[in-house]
Amino acid sequence: MTPSTGQDVRHLWPPTFKAAIFDFDGTIATTAPLWHEVDRAFLGARGIAMDVEYSRRLNILGFAAGARYTIERYGLPESVEDVCLEWERMARALYETKATLRPGAYAYIRALRDRGVPVALATTNGRGVLDAMRSVDLDEIFDVRVHAGELGVTKDAPDIYLKAAELLQASPSSCIVFEDILAAARSARRAGALVCGVRSGDANQDPHELRSNTDLWLDDWRDIAPVGKCA
Incomplete structure (x- = not known):
């Protein structure tokens, strides 16, 4: 039985993982x-x-x-x-x-870093596109950024998550991956990471299917303490 959102959120704070890897579009940003x-x-x-x-x-x-x-x-x-x-x-x-971040996403990533948890961005989006944003500086938010195109990989294989874990100097099994795409979530699982599915609100997402293929589930970043206090 898939745990409820409330149970899932308790696993996200305080963090029970050593490092965190975040997808961008749809997961932490309203860019779909x-x-x-x-x-x-x-x-x-x-x-x-x-x-x-x-x-x-x-x-x-x-x-x-x-x-x-x-x-x-x-x-x-x-x-x-x-x-x-x-x-x-x-x-x-x-x-x-x-392009903007989803409410509460920045606060959660910042809280993880303040607690000493290293964080990585793992995305199929291009560096030039993301660097064009005026609303946020991703180099300020993340310890490392991994762009699939620069590695010559796609998210239907675990390579991008393995590389992100390597750059964070963490074993994949000690990492959590936040994803909103089913195929990507399955790849992150094959990498050995804990996977949290994130509701994106995109009509192309099937939340039930994604939720049944991930370890944890998140409806809204503001549901996580202490995010709700500062988002």
Whole structure:
């Protein structure tokens, strides 16, 4: 039986893990709609309608792998580099003014660091896109950042979580991973980490399916003490 949200939250504070690894889009940031906007505009310009399967697949692939998938799926004449550059240009413009963290996320990450728990970002998003944000400095929040594209990996394999744990100088089994995507959560489990599924509010997420494939569950970052006091 899956534990209730209240029981799950008690496992998150005080922390029972040695290090924490966070996904970005959807998990700690309200940015999933921005990527839907990019996908719709990119495909729409080519007379293609976006579907849920396509969007979910891109979530775990990142830029280069996602571009290859897109080109092959739709028979596009563009190169991987051209597609990636267009995506990054469109995303940077949106992230610069619209990307924000979810309420309570920063407070929880800050509380972990204040308690001596190292934290990492593990994302399929591009460094250039995230660095375009005006609302937050991720280098100030996280001890390390791991971008799937820079490693040449995707989130349907555990490599990105293993690398994040290595950089944090922690064993994977001593880490917790926060994820909002089913395939990514399964990969984090294969890495040996404790996995907390996070409700994103994105229509593409199936909360019941994700919750049944994770160790813990979180509806809202503000549910965690001491976050509720300062979020």
